[in-house]
Amino acid sequence: MIAMLESVIGTVLSSFIVVIISSFMVLVLDFLFPSFSKWTRMFLFFIVLTVVIQPAFEHFQMIRGITQTIASMFISIYPLLTASIIASGGSFSMLNFQPAMLLFANGAVILSDKILIPLLSATMLFDILSRLNPSIPFTKMAELLRTSLISLVSALVAAYSIFITAGGTISWALTGVTSEPIKELIRQNIPLIGSFMTDSLGAIGRYSSGASVFIGAWLIITIWSVALLPTLKTLLTGFLYRWTAALIEPFANEEITGILDDIGKTLFVLCAVSFLVAFAFIYTALFTVILVKLITVVR
Amino acid sequence: MRGGLLAFLSGLLLICILSSVLSLLLPGELDDEFLPLMKMAIGIWIIHSITIFFGHSLF
Amino acid sequence: MVTIFQLIVIYLLLLTVSFVTKSLQPIIYAAIFFIFLSYVGMTVIVPFGKTFMQLFAPLPGPYAKLLIGSVLLFYFSEIIVKHVSEAGYESIAKVAHFAIKIVILTFWLPQLSLLIETLSKFIIK
Missing domain, CATH: 1.10.287 (Helix Hairpins)
Known part of the structure; x- marks a missing residue:
């Protein structure tokens, strides 16, 4: 956990420090040449853009790569899974396995690969353009894209939770006293995606605690860390962006803090998307593992 | 930690009061011209305090 | 209060100078300006700055x-x-x-x- 934190901070910290130093430089230049301030503002904007866009874009590419691997995995596994469900019959009923769920997860992954990530890139572009020239704003467009993405994702999650509660005989081991305050805390602190995060975490927990009867806890933990680590990294990076924006707001230009804030917001939406993908990944991985176990046990 | 936070906040308050009083004393457009220096004072103070807070764990 | 009185005196003096010698007015104006500036600086601005600094002495650094x-x-x-x-x-x-x-x-x-x-x-x- 600490190593992950360090790696995340290490990737973005240097670019944020460049932003801070260049905003100090701009303050000095503004003091010396007040009539040149428009030019210095433009230069600062380009410096910040070249430095700050890179880590955010790496996250985009990371999530895109993960979704592509998961989509190909689904497509290769899905026929096998359905065939073996039909073959084995009753042995799966204890897990409340639903083929529709798998199909749904597959659809979500393809959706996020084909639609969500291009839309998010477009959102970021709109944000940058409207900050670059405030008299030609695209802010409404960017906000619309973000909110529609969020609503799409939350509709998907609602559908997920319907599936889960319809067949959800397996209860999450962590419900009750320990988890509720944490869920509430997350929900309040990350208003945009907080409730989505807690819901999907609960769903993942419910499934994996049921499955851990069959497979060892270490495997569950491995699957969790493989699927959730990129998501947590994205979330942390988004927080660092917003944190830096809050930190440098008193002395930096308004455009700079605004663009950092916008990138942070977009990364939060990306984090919601990658939660969806992680959920699909965990679901598939668990069922593949259970399938292999059952086949070996039957023999 | 708590003492450090207190020092940070009181320093912030004092710098803000100081700079607003100074901008009251300066006439008209001189105020705008002097603004970057005040911003620089606040910025140096903030970054300095932050590095004191988290420096021991980052270095 | 004293400063306003001095200002009025200086203004009257400058008016008289401009009435008496038109050609010498710029140099007398400049001289009186610098004298007045240094006087106000010594009596008002610098002491005020010092008390101001003492007021914000708790500010570290x-x-x-x-x-x-x-x-x-x-x-x-x-x-x-x-x-x-x-x-x-x-x-x-x-x-x-x-x-x-x-x-x-x-x-x-x-x-x-x-x-x-x-x-x-x-x-x-």
Whole structure:
């Protein structure tokens, strides 16, 4: 956990420090040449853009790569899974396995690969353009894209939770006293995606605690860390962006803090998307593992 | 930690009061011209305090 | 109160000078301006700055001293620049003002370089 934190901070910290130093430089230049301030503002904007866009874009590419691997995995596994469900019959009923769920997860992954990530890139572009020239704003467009993405994702999650509660005989081991305050805390602190995060975490927990009867806890933990680590990294990076924006707001230009804030917001939406993908990944991985176990046990 | 936070906040308050009083004393457009220096004072103070807070764990 | 009285006296004096000798007026005006400026600076502005610094003494570091000192320097420089540019030598005044600004920034330079040094340590790591 600490190593992950360090790696995340290490990737973005240097670019944020460049932003801070260049905003100090701009303050000095503004003091010396007040009539040149428009030019210095433009230069600062380009410096910040070249430095700050890179880590955010790496996250985009990371999530895109993960979704592509998961989509190909689904497509290769899905026929096998359905065939073996039909073959084995009753042995799966204890897990409340639903083929529709798998199909749904597959659809979500393809959706996020084909639609969500291009839309998010477009959102970021709109944000940058409207900050670059405030008299030609695209802010409404960017906000619309973000909110529609969020609503799409939350509709998907609602559908997920319907599936889960319809067949959800397996209860999450962590419900009750320990988890509720944490869920509430997350929900309040990350208003945009907080409730989505807690819901999907609960769903993942419910499934994996049921499955851990069959497979060892270490495997569950491995699957969790493989699927959730990129998501947590994205979330942390988004927080660092917003944190830096809050930190440098008193002395930096308004455009700079605004663009950092916008990138942070977009990364939060990306984090919601990658939660969806992680959920699909965990679901598939668990069922593949259970399938292999059952086949070996039957023999 | 708590003492450090207190020092940070009181320093912030004092710098803000100081700079607003100074901008009251300066006439008209001189105020705008002097603004970057005040911003620089606040910025140096903030970054300095932050590095004191988290420096021991980052270095 | 005393300052306003002095201002009125100086204004009347300048009016009389402009009435008596039209050609000598600029140089007398300049001389009276500098005398008045140094007088006000000594009696009002510098003591006020000192009490102001004592007021903000709890502020750790040299920030209060730096801010007040640079504000005073900036203000004096601006006033003199205005006076010189009223006489018609605007470009010389601009150059002098720019030099004063650089002097003010050199006061800040140790703080700034310390800060950038600490920040660049993070980048190198």
